[in-house]
Amino acid sequence: MLIRTAADLADHDVTDERLYLDRRRFLAAGAATAVLAAGPAGAVPVSGYTPNAVTLDDKPTPFEAATAYNNFYEFGADKEDPGKTAPGIFRTTPWSVTVEGACAKPGTVAVEDLIKPHRLEERLTRLRCVEGWSMVIPWIGVPLAGILQRFEPTSQAKFVAFTTLYDPTRMPGQKRPILDWPYVEGLRIDEAMHPLTLLAVGCYGRELPAQNGAPLRLVVPWKYGFKSIKSIVAISFVADMPVSSWMKAAPREYGFYSNVNPEVDHPRWSQASERRIGEFRRRQTLPFNGYADQVASLYQGMDLKKWF
Amino acid sequence: MKRAVFALCLLPLAWLVGRAVFGELGVNPVETVNRFLGDWALRFLLIALAVTPLRKVSGWSAVARLRRMLGLYAFFYAGLHVGSYLGLDLFFDWHILWKDVLKRRYITLGMIAFVLLVPLAATSTNAMIKRLGGRRWRNLHRLVYLIAPVAVIHYWMMIKADFRLPMLHAAVLAVLLGYRLAAWAMERRGQRAPLASRR
Numbered sequence: 001m002l003i004r005t006a007a008d009l010a011d012h013d014v015t016d017e018r019l020y021l022d023r024r025r026f027l028a029a030g031a032a033t034a035v036l037a038a039g040p041a042g043a044v045p046v047s048g049y050t051p052n053a054v055t056l057d058d059k060p061t062p063f064e065a066a067t068a069y070n071n072f073y074e075f076g077a078d079k080e081d082p083g084k085t086a087p088g089i090f091r092t093t094p095w096s097v098t099v100e101g102a103c104a105k106p107g108t109v110a111v112e113d114l115i116k117p118h119r120l121e122e123r124l125t126r127l128r129c130v131e132g133w134s135m136v137i138p139w140i141g142v143p144l145a146g147i148l149q150r151f152e153p154t155s156q157a158k159f160v161a162f163t164t165l166y167d168p169t170r171m172p173g174q175k176r177p178i179l180d181w182p183y184v185e186g187l188r189i190d191e192a193m194h195p196l197t198l199l200a201v202g203c204y205g206r207e208l209p210a211q212n213g214a215p216l217r218l219v220v221p222w223k224y225g226f227k228s229i230k231s232i233v234a235i236s237f238v239a240d241m242p243v244s245s246w247m248k249a250a251p252r253e254y255g256f257y258s259n260v261n262p263e264v265d266h267p268r269w270s271q272a273s274e275r276r277i278g279e280f281r282r283r284q285t286l287p288f289n290g291y292a293d294q295v296a297s298l299y300q301g302m303d304l305k306k307w308f
Numbered sequence: 309m310k311r312a313v314f315a316l317c318l319l320p321l322a323w324l325v326g327r328a329v330f331g332e333l334g335v336n337p338v339e340t341v342n343r344f345l346g347d348w349a350l351r352f353l354l355i356a357l358a359v360t361p362l363r364k365v366s367g368w369s370a371v372a373r374l375r376r377m378l379g380l381y382a383f384f385y386a387g388l389h390v391g392s393y394l395g396l397d398l399f400f401d402w403h404i405l406w407k408d409v410l411k412r413r414y415i416t417l418g419m420i421a422f423v424l425l426v427p428l429a430a431t432s433t434n435a436m437i438k439r440l441g442g443r444r445w446r447n448l449h450r451l452v453y454l455i456a457p458v459a460v461i462h463y464w465m466m467i468k469a470d471f472r473l474p475m476l477h478a479a480v481l482a483v484l485l486g487y488r489l490a491a492w493a494m495e496r497r498g499q500r501a502p503l504a505s506r507r
Binding site: 124 | 340468
C-alpha cells in the first residue's frame, strides 16, 4: 500500500498557511454558492479523481434512480423519503470524524483532512440490497485501508465499528425509535483493510447527495447494502465484534457478516435472485455479489450459514 | 348508490393504471404495483368488515347492500396482488413460488389468506346462498374473521421497521372484530338472563 508517511513529505509539500486559509475561504464560498443555488446537495462536482479505477461490464444505474430509491431510515422508512427530504435539510458542513479505540493516533479530523492525503478513485461496483434489489453505482472515494492505517491500529483492533451522525433536527427520521439510533455498523479488521472496501465521498462524478450518505460513507460491495453505513461521524477500533443496528433490531434476520450469498436464505426475501433496478426480469445473485475471487479467502473455513 | 360505489372502488386501479401509462411507478415499478394492490386488498377487507358494525351503530340499513360488493372488491384486489407477485415479480416461476410459500412465513400467511378468500368469493352469488342454505353460508363466511387477521399479520411481517401503518390496520381490525365479540357476549348474557330487558 502506498501510504506517504511524514518522512516522505518534503518542505515544499506543506501547504503555505496563507494558501490554506484561502482554500478554506474558497471552500466556504463554494458551499455558500451551493446553498444559494438551492440545487440538490451533491450537485457539486468532484475533480481530480482517477476514473474507472475499478470497472464492470454492468451498466450503471441511472443517477435519477440511485438518488430517488434509498434505504436511509434517518430520513424516513419509505425508499422515496430520503430523496425527497434529505437534500433540502441535511447540511454537511462542517463535518468531522472521530477515530478512536485501539489505535496509536486517535483523533478528530475534518472530513476534508481525512481524505486529502489520499488519491480519490472512481469505482463502478454492484450494490445488492438485502431486500432483493440491486444497483450499479460509480462511487468516488479512497480505499478505507489507507485511511485506517494513518491512525495506527494496535494488535487489539480486531474489528472496526462505524457510527452515523445522530442529530434528529437534521435527520428527522431519528425522532422516532424505528431503529436504535445512532446507526452502527462494523467490519472485521481484515474486511476493513481489504482493497475493495471504499470510503466514498462522491458518486456519478459529484459529491455524495445527502440521500446517498453525504459527506462520507462506506462501500463494501460484497456485503448487503445496509453494511455500507452512511454519513459517518465515528470510526472505532475495537477488540469485540460490534453489534450493528440491524442485528439489534432483528437478530434472527441480520448477522454481523451479511455477505451477499444466494445459498443462505433470509427469512423474508429470497437471496437466490435479485431485481436489478431498471430491469424487469430477476437475475441470479452471485456469491459475494460477484466479488468471490477477491474476498472469498477472507472466510475460508467459516460456516457461512452460521456466520450469515 | 351501488353503481356509484362500484365505480369508486375502481378508482385505485384506475390510479395505478394511470401512473403506469405515464411511467410514474417509480424506480422499482414491480414493487410499487405489488404493494399498492396489497394495500388496497387489505383496505377493502377492512371496509367490508366495517359494513355490519356501521349498520348496527348508525341504523343506516341501506349500507348492508354494499357488503357483498365490497367483499368481492377485496377479493379482486387480492387476486391482482397475488397475480402481480406471480406474474411480474416471479415471472411465473412456479418453483420459486413454491419455495417462497413454504419458506417465507409472511408469504405463507398471505397465500393462506388468499386461498381462503376463494370459497367466499365463489359462494357470493344468490344462487349459491340458496344452495348452501343461509346458515351454512353464514358459517362458511365467518372464515373472514380468520382471513382478516391473517392478512394483517402478513402485512405486519413484511415491514422491517416503522410499524405505524400495520399497527393502524391491526387497531382498525381489533375494533371491528371487538365490536362483534362484544355484541355476541351481550347477546349470550341476554339469553342466560331471560328476564333482563333485551334490545
